[in-house]
Amino acid sequence: MTKARIALFIGILCISIFPVIVRMNLTSGLISAFYRMAIATAILLPVALYKGKLGLENRKLILPIAICGILFASDIAVWNISIQHSSATQATLLTNLSPIWVGVFSFVFLNYRPRKSFWLGTLIALMGMMVFVGVDTILELKLDTAFFLGVLSGLLYALYILVSKTVLEKVEVITFITYSMIFSTVFLFIVNIAFGEEFFGFSGQAWISLFVQGIVCQLIAWLLISYSTQNMRATRVSLSLLSQAIFAALLAAVFIGEKITPVQIFGSIIILAGIATTFYEKTKPNAT
Numbered sequence: 564m565t566k567a568r569i570a571l572f573i574g575i576l577c578i579s580i581f582p583v584i585v586r587m588n589l590t591s592g593l594i595s596a597f598y599r600m601a602i603a604t605a606i607l608l609p610v611a612l613y614k615g616k617l618g619l620e621n622r623k624l625i626l627p628i629a630i631c632g633i634l635f636a637s638d639i640a641v642w643n644i645s646i647q648h649s650s651a652t653q654a655t656l657l658t659n660l661s662p663i664w665v666g667v668f669s670f671v672f673l674n675y676r677p678r679k680s681f682w683l684g685t686l687i688a689l690m691g692m693m694v695f696v697g698v699d700t701i702l703e704l705k706l707d708t709a710f711f712l713g714v715l716s717g718l719l720y721a722l723y724i725l726v727s728k729t730v731l732e733k734v735e736v737i738t739f740i741t742y743s744m745i746f747s748t749v750f751l752f753i754v755n756i757a758f759g760e761e762f763f764g765f766s767g768q769a770w771i772s773l774f775v776q777g778i779v780c781q782l783i784a785w786l787l788i789s790y791s792t793q794n795m796r797a798t799r800v801s802l803s804l805l806s807q808a809i810f811a812a813l814l815a816a817v818f819i820g821e822k823i824t825p826v827q828i829f830g831s832i833i834i835l836a837g838i839a840t841t842f843y844e845k846t847k848p849n850a851t
Contacts, residue, residue, distance in 0.1 A: 567794035571803055574787030579810035581780040583818055585643055589769035592643025594760050595776065597751040600636060602777025603785075604744040611741040624734060625742070631727050632746025638719035640751065645712035663689075664721035680840055681799070688805050688837025695808060695830030724792065724800060731793040740789055744781070803838050 585595065611617050619625065666681060731739055755762070765773070792800050809831045816823050 567791045570787040571791035571795070571800060574784045574791065575804060575807050576810055577779050577784035577787070578804075579807045580814055581776060582807075582811040583815045584772045584776055584780075586815070587772065589772050590765055591760055593640055593751070593755050593758055594762065595773065596636065596639040596643055597748070597755050597760075597762075598773040599639065599776040599781045600744050600747040600751055602774055603782035604741070604748045606778065606782055607737070607741050607744065611737055614737065616735060616737045617741065619734065619738065619742075621733065624730060627726060627730050628734075628739060628742045629746045631723060631730060631739075632743040633750050634719050634723040634726065635743065636747035636750045636754075638716055638723060639747075640754065641712050641719060642716040645716055664718055665724055668721060668725055681796075684837045684840035686837070687840055688834050691830045691833025691835075691837055692805060692808065693830075694833055695812075695827050727789065728792050731789060736786060736789045736793060740786055805834055806838060809834060 585592070589595075590598075663685060666685065727739070727743075788800070788804075812823055812827055812831075
């Protein structure tokens with residue numbers, strides 16, 4: 564479990580770079596999503612082939628893996644578009660409702676009743692998230708396309724975490740990630756073709772950003788997070804992912820000069836307290 568927690572922490576750090584890159588608007592949201600998956604797949608696929616990790620004992624797992632790939636690709640694309648049509652804080656707030664959806668879906672579809680510590684931690688963390696993004700952001704929420712895209716992103720994220728959890732109980736992480744990213748890449752390629760996106764002609768800075776997204780934000784991050792999902796509760800992983808908002812703010816301060824306010828620091832403390840609550844386990848007294 565300790566290894567899984569360390570892997571989750573490093574994975575969250577890696578994906579926290581992503582919002583900072585998206586805010587730079589160096590490419591369109593759809594193209595960014597496609598190259599993030601395509602670059603990661605191009606690196607991992609030869610490794611998986613060499614290691615003999617593409618064999619599936621149960622061919623029926625291809626369908627749920629494909630569903631995972633499409634869910635993840637859809638989440639990334641929708642979230643990117645949501646950011647570019649609203650504010651990053653609004654998109655982050657709505658997407659990070661995913662722990663609630665994970666808890667609800669776990670109860671309804673998987674017959675798993677999340678612990679009280681999960682719901683308490685979720686409540687505390689979401690309060691922290693509201694403090695973090697600011698009252699003005701919440702009051703200015705509009706029921707427009709960007710709003711619904713943000714909510715949809717959270718739903719897709721939650722579904723991905725849950726479906727991938729069930730699949731990862733039956734296959735190795737590298738096998739799952741490789742196949743999942745192949746389906747994501749193909750799906751996003753079709754989507755970009757349908758929307759008439761240009762695949763080339765970007766600046767040097769844009770290409771660097773795409774490679775960082777593919778290698779750091781996708782390949783390294785999701786290998787680690789998938790390993791954690793395999794060895795931890797899906798509810799606990801989903802709530803821990805809320806901390807990416809904190810790391811994203813820190814990275815934005817370093818790389819694009821955004822200021823961190825005292826209110827954000829206070830909100831961050833509340834978010835971390837909520838996440839820590841879900842890791843609390845009651846210890847039973849020794850029998851006498």
